[in-house]
Amino acid sequence: MTAATQTVQAQASPADHRGDVLSVDNLRVELRVEKGLLAAVDDISFKLKQGETLGIVGESGCGKSMTALAIMGLLPRPIGRISQGSITLDGVGELTKMREGSMKQVRGNHISMIFQEPMTSLNPVFTVGFQISEAIRTHERLSGEAVKKRAIEMLEMVGIPLPEMRYSSYPHQLSGGMRQRVMIAMALACRPQIMLADEPTTALDVTIQAQILKLMNRLKAEIGTSIIFITHDLGVIAKMTQRVLVMYAGVVVEEAAVRDLFKKPLHPYTAGLLKSIPRVDREAGRQRTLHTIKGVVPNMLALPRGCRFSDRCPDVHEPCRKWEPPLAAADEAPDGPRRVRCWLHRKPPTDA
């Protein structure tokens, strides 16, 4: 990231945030691991608009989950910390400097999160009703009766049959799809502004995934929650989101409206990913060989010089190994809403 873009973002006035429920600026998340210190998230900035579903797509270790955990204030302790940047939530303020006590109020009330594996995120020794009620009680002063009523309403809302009966069920008595519905009920119990969904359907079968995705879209419309949808599945991205961030090795390499991204990916990594998924809907010419991206994701402790994708990029050229490109509008469309981190779309510096 260049110094110039950093200052521009730092000086942005609060007025620029209108319509943005969340604004992440120059966020850097560091993890202290056995072999050293690595930046799991390295200087990323994005905004989440009111009522929008923003997708974050990338492969394991690209930093997408760490971004979500940083927003939630749930980075693994003591190894993880936010070393730079700010996270501004509309109507609440800066989250990175908030004390744990206040953060507890933010979580659940303003931002909530659902995880990939509903079995490990639900407490096995309490009934689902108790766990949803607990979420409600933490944030709202209601009588015991009212809390229970609200919890049952939530179970009904997420499409769980016989909600009164299911209120007293334990997590192990429910199927994977039902457990994920319970997680969603819990996440939405206090009608948060933002829901962070980290691979919410990855562990589910496709027909159940279809049910959950439909449910999320319906609830989004009913409650008016904005969603950050994290996944590795480009099919789910295409179906659920309006705007997408593509992450690679801790940085955003491309940001675009979902249609633009699939129609014409600018970054070679995005293009490679899109080409390497087998598709059933393409009738003609089932190609025998799938496109591949050669090599593997770089070691975060020993990133290549210059562009992080340069070792695997089919279009690598000289500047790519010298300088890391900034995430910026492409030279072809300097005023467009798309941003890409690639020297193919930006004139490289003449010399260092």
Added chain:
Amino acid sequence: MPDTNTREPLLEVSGLKRHFPVDDGIFSRQNRSVKAVDGVDLTIAPGEALGLVGESGCGKTTLGRNIVRLDKPTEGVIRFEGVDIAGFEDRELKPYRRQIQIIFQNPFSSLNPRLTVGNMLMEPLMLHGMKDRAERRARAQELLELVGLGAQHFDRYPHEFSGGQRQRLGIARALALRPKLIVCDEPVSALDVSIQSQIINLLRELQEEFDLSYLFISHDLSVVEHMCDRVAVMYLGRIVEMAPAGELYRKTYHPYTRALLSALPVPDPTVEVEEIILEGSVPSPVNPPPGCHFSTRCPFAKPECSTATPELREFEPGHFVRCSRLEEIL
């Protein structure tokens, strides 16, 4: 018998059942069982890849494990090159073990962490009679080259490899004894997209080079479509539709297959798929619905569907469907 190929089938499975008894306690008079595989017929020709898709709990993994004979079927025939191995005991099975191999889903738990890669690959060679150590070593190194890892990895341990590399090791191990059939149980499900395509390509190259047959088990229809010559769709222990891979997408007949395909998110935001969203989830295989197993979730179900069990019939040449109302609902 479903067979579109003129060659003699390498594998012929018929009426295969695997029921697991359920422990209801010693006072229970009922003898209930989980009907994981409940009457499966299929064939695989030499050099053919048959895909097997279905959701969790449909019995696809159990079927795969029975074909490799890691498990013993309750009933039915597994004929490999004409010999029924379904009832064989360990000693009789030994010659077949080298012919039929398996690749597992999770490359992290299916490799022994205490064996170096070289020893892991040499072990089956020794067990199957390759006495000369130098010969074993040469073969192990050759295997590493074959799966694109390189002989320099010979003395390393599994934890030193990434997920994709470990899956390559799993493939090398399966290839060690020059098998004719490999059961691939979700071999790419745990891998990232960019790695997944590398492994799929590798499996295809190896198939061509050694004229391998695959039973390719996956929950991902697009991967199966791409990998396989024919695809079988399984629901609650039974095959409900089986067709040549390209055809299954163009001419989808069984209501379950239709729902499965429509639920598959298409990586193109401009494509609007008319979604058939199934209600509820898969019923318990302990107590599957009577008649057609899919009748409880089928949008076209009529009362008669829950009385008579439909047969898997050849609706069009090479295209088999298990639905008694198919003509009416098309």
